Amino acid sequence: MPILQEEIAFVLPPILTFLAHFVPDRMTLSVQGWHLDETAAQLTLQVTATRPRVCCPLCQTPTSRVPSRDTRTLTDLPWGPYTIRWQLHGRKFFCDHPACARQIFTERFPTVAAPWARRTLRLAERLRACGLALGGEMGARLGHRLGLRTSPATLLRLVQGAPMPPAAAPQVLGVDEWAWRRGQRYGTILVNLEDHQVLDLLPERSADLVAHWLLQHPTVTVVCRERSALYAEGIRRGAPHAVQVVDRFHLVKNLREAIEAFLHEQRPALQAAAAGTAQALTQVAGPVAAPPRYRGRHQCSQAGQQRQEVAPQQRHAAWVATYETAQALHAQGTSVTMIAQQLGLSRPTVYRLLRRTTPPPPRSPQRSGQVLRPYMAYLIRRWREGCTDSMQLWRETRALGYAHSARTVSRFITRLRQASAAGWAPETQTSPYTRPQGPSARAVSFTWVCPEAKRAQDAQLYIDQLLHAEPTMAQAYTLSQAFLVLVRERRGDALAAWMTEASASEIAALARFAQGLQEDLAAITAGLTLPWSNGAVEGHVNRLKLLKRQSYGRAGVGLLRQRVMQAV
Ligand SMILES: [Zn+2]
Numbered sequence: 001m002p003i004l005q006e007e008i009a010f011v012l013p014p015i016l017t018f019l020a021h022f023v024p025d026r027m028t029l030s031v032q033g034w035h036l037d038e039t040a041a042q043l044t045l046q047v048t049a050t051r052p053r054v055c056c057p058l059c060q061t062p063t064s065r066v067p068s069r070d071t072r073t074l075t076d077l078p079w080g081p082y083t084i085r086w087q088l089h090g091r092k093f094f095c096d097h098p099a100c101a102r103q104i105f106t107e108r109f110p111t112v113a114a115p116w117a118r119r120t121l122r123l124a125e126r127l128r129a130c131g132l133a134l135g136g137e138m139g140a141r142l143g144h145r146l147g148l149r150t151s152p153a154t155l156l157r158l159v160q161g162a163p164m165p166p167a168a169a170p171q172v173l174g175v176d177e178w179a180w181r182r183g184q185r186y187g188t189i190l191v192n193l194e195d196h197q198v199l200d201l202l203p204e205r206s207a208d209l210v211a212h213w214l215l216q217h218p219t220v221t222v223v224c225r226e227r228s229a230l231y232a233e234g235i236r237r238g239a240p241h242a243v244q245v246v247d248r249f250h251l252v253k254n255l256r257e258a259i260e261a262f263l264h265e266q267r268p269a270l271q272a273a274a275a276g277t278a279q280a281l282t283q284v285a286g287p288v289a290a291p292p293r294y295r296g297r298h299q300c301s302q303a304g305q306q307r308q309e310v311a312p313q314q315r316h317a318a319w320v321a322t323y324e325t326a327q328a329l330h331a332q333g334t335s336v337t338m339i340a341q342q343l344g345l346s347r348p349t350v351y352r353l354l355r356r357t358t359p360p361p362p363r364s365p366q367r368s369g370q371v372l373r374p375y376m377a378y379l380i381r382r383w384r385e386g387c388t389d390s391m392q393l394w395r396e397t398r399a400l401g402y403a404h405s406a407r408t409v410s411r412f413i414t415r416l417r418q419a420s421a422a423g424w425a426p427e428t429q430t431s432p433y434t435r436p437q438g439p440s441a442r443a444v445s446f447t448w449v450c451p452e453a454k455r456a457q458d459a460q461l462y463i464d465q466l467l468h469a470e471p472t473m474a475q476a477y478t479l480s481q482a483f484l485v486l487v488r489e490r491r492g493d494a495l496a497a498w499m500t501e502a503s504a505s506e507i508a509a510l511a512r513f514a515q516g517l518q519e520d521l522a523a524i525t526a527g528l529t530l531p532w533s534n535g536a537v538e539g540h541v542n543r544l545k546l547l548k549r550q551s552y553g554r555a556g557v558g559l560l561r562q563r564v565m566q567a568v
Pocket of ligand 1: 056057058059060061095096097100101102
């Protein structure tokens with residue numbers, strides 16, 4: 001027997017009493033009538049104001065003198081398939097205060113709708129939430145699904161008109177740049193590092209705007225920033241007493257860039273270590289005898305292979321041209337920011353190009369195997385089991401979810417065959433550290449600053465090989481690891497000693513890095529001493545990227561500011 005629910009006492013009240021329950025403010029409004037238009041699926045409520053007297057919005061003097069009526073049409077939340085509209089009969093009042101500039105005014109309903117608005121507050125609130133979460137286009141589409149008919153332009157207006165949430169007086173501020181368009185236009189984001197709330201979004205990356213903002217927020221006592229002289233200057237002007245702290249993430253980034261510059265000069269060692277790693281990995285994993293070549297269909301034709309190689313060559317030629325233009329502009333004295341703007345690159349990319357003494361080398365064609373990466377372990381297992389038929393293996397990986405061409409699988413299988421013939425373990429073919437030309441200096445520099453515990457096996461084997469190869473390599477490694485210890489354990493007190501040692505070392509890139517620290521020493525020492533860092537800022541910068549992409553790059557700073565500051 002089903003459990004009986006508590007009996008509901010149904011009643012049949014007069015319909016207007018019933019409808020009155022759905023009006024937001026029953027103290028000031030009463031429902032007088034209703035009209036249902038079935039074909040238009042629209043219910044119209046006739047609503048009138050009931051307060052005998054109201055206050056003038058300007059001087060707050062109460063008044064009850066009514067010269068005329070005022071009727072507005074408001075859209076409210078829908079009910080099922082029906083649009084709900086109100087015919088709101090308000091009034092106009094005389095202000096009786098002799099000194100008041102407002103002689104006549106329209107009755108306001110602050111709990112129901114904004115003055116002159118065409119929709120109720122509660123409808124506007126839901127529409128605004130759609131706009132804040134998804135932006136104009138997508139927000140309007142979701143609105144339609146929810147029965148809230150609107151346009152993208154309306155949503156954007158609602159979002160831009162939304163009142164900002166009151167922010168606590170910030171004490172610890174994080175400042176960083178964010179890209180409007182990478183390499184072309186940057187803005188500034190300000191985050192409260194204590195509660196991780198975005199405080200503001202400035203349309204430019206400029207000392208003036210930061211100084212101006214800080215002057216208006218005198219409670220700030222600590223500012224965490226990157227190493228740019230521009231923000232340092234802005235903070236010095238806007239908050240001269242605040243402690244400036246260089247973000248540790250940016251210090252590690254600069255160290256990594258110095259390592260990369262150092263490794264660029266060490267090409268032969270990078271290459272030799274790759275061969276050593278292939279051997280070491282083979283010792284760990286064990287080689288497989290080369291199985292006989294499978295001669296089936298779907299072998300890559302020579303013409304097809306040539307066709308595929310054309311596109312990367314063109315890309316490489318374009319990079320070489322970019323490199324040469326950047327070098328030429330730099331030689332003429334053009335600033336890095338200007339070069340980045342002219343060439344449509346990010347500033348770090350321009351720095352990377354300018355640091356090079358030779359044009360960038362072509363990318364390895366092995367990079368094209370990225371889509372296969374998740375299936376490589378499986379393919380190697382099958383290879384070790386003796387399955388060498390690339391079509392068969394393609395079908396098997398497809399069953400596991402691989403959705404790309406058989407040719408990519410076949411190319412990987414060819415590499416496994418070549419590796420086996422050379423006496424190497426198939427595992428060497430999944431690793432960027434065993435390529436004959438060696439990994440890029442950039443890739444090694446990332447592994448270099450990565451904590452040992454987080455390194456993959458092949459990465460660690462590679463670093464071991466590299467350090468045993470050359471004494472300068474080992475010296476650079478020891479020095480940079482010592483710096484990373486300063487960062488991780490916040491040993492600002494030991495920074496001076498490290499700088500002396502690095503400056504005296506034979507590693508020019510690290511010596512330059514150490515001398516560079518001198519320019520911003522107080523803030524860097526603070527960064528290596530105080531607990532603050534810009535991790536929360538980086539998180540918001542990433543969120544900002546997502547919001548920007550959702551607006552298809554068309555959002556203005558006003559809209560982005562609202563969306564990043566107001567979580568739905
Ligand atoms: Zn007045």
